[in-house]
Amino acid sequence: MDEELLELKVDWVKDPAGTQLEACLLAHLALERAQARLDLAVRLLIAVSAVVWLVAVSPRFPPPSWRAPLLAGWAAVALTVAGFSVAQRYWKKKLESRVARLESGEPPRSP
Numbered sequence: 001m002d003e004e005l006l007e008l009k010v011d012w013v014k015d016p017a018g019t020q021l022e023a024c025l026l027a028h029l030a031l032e033r034a035q036a037r038l039d040l041a042v043r044l045l046i047a048v049s050a051v052v053w054l055v056a057v058s059p060r061f062p063p064p065s066w067r068a069p070l071l072a073g074w075a076a077v078a079l080t081v082a083g084f085s086v087a088q089r090y091w092k093k094k095l096e097s098r099v100a101r102l103e104s105g106e107p108p109r110s111p
Contacts, residue, residue: 048073
């Protein structure tokens, strides 16, 4: 489902208001946003990792007092990547379940 075209079949008789289609499209939009945030966070982690690696290789620069904040920043970005990864997986599963419900012709759930 990562690089596929999303094809939705709607049963307008069972869901004339299109609430299931709307739910699928909203989940797809949320998944796209989660993937974009994850991509950005991974790039940021790579950049911060490069800086941390340069600090580890160079014993004189930067001063030792900068090392702890740099490592804390790296850890914060790594935790952010983990959180965005969980969100991306959540929305992917949510979209899959909503598409399956839409394609099965199941009546929409009331909010």
